Amino acid sequence: MALFVELIAQKKLGNPFLDKQTSKKINMKTIHYLLLPAFAAISLGAMAQEKTPSDGKVGKAVNKAGNKTAHVAVKATSAIVDKKYDGKTGPDGQTIYINNKSEYYYVNGKGKKIFVTAAQLKDKNK
Numbered sequence: 001m002a003l004f005v006e007l008i009a010q011k012k013l014g015n016p017f018l019d020k021q022t023s024k025k026i027n028m029k030t031i032h033y034l035l036l037p038a039f040a041a042i043s044l045g046a047m048a049q050e051k052t053p054s055d056g057k058v059g060k061a062v063n064k065a066g067n068k069t070a071h072v073a074v075k076a077t078s079a080i081v082d083k084k085y086d087g088k089t090g091p092d093g094q095t096i097y098i099n100n101k102s103e104y105y106y107v108n109g110k111g112k113k114i115f116v117t118a119a120q121l122k123d124k125n126k
Helices: 002-009 028-047 056-081
Strands: 083-089 095-098 104-107 113-116
Touching (some): 056 095
Antiparallel strands (some): 083 095, 104 113
16 A cells, blocks of 8 residues: 555556546645544454453453452451351351341352352351
8 A cells, every 4th residue: 555655656656546626636645634544443453353451371360369359358348347157157168247138148259249048058167
């Protein structure tokens, strides 16, 4: 494409951008304004195929650190705001909390509260 524009500028090729009504040539600035949206569309399409931040070793480390931070924050908030149920544990030995609506829940590895029924609770082994 650049070679084509350069040959037109050197007048080795006839100008295909000749305006038939006024017989004036379209200048290079106009050509650049016409080509700019095309190049922008191509570059945006290329950017859409890049890897997401969660890909690769660095992305996995960032996700792991974010999950751990969320887990610790929610667990600390639960310990302060809600009551800890000492006699029971979750299905896999998790600490159980009771909120102000008397609902049982535990905090998973990603920092999400997982609500459980009383039937799913297990006795704590001492």
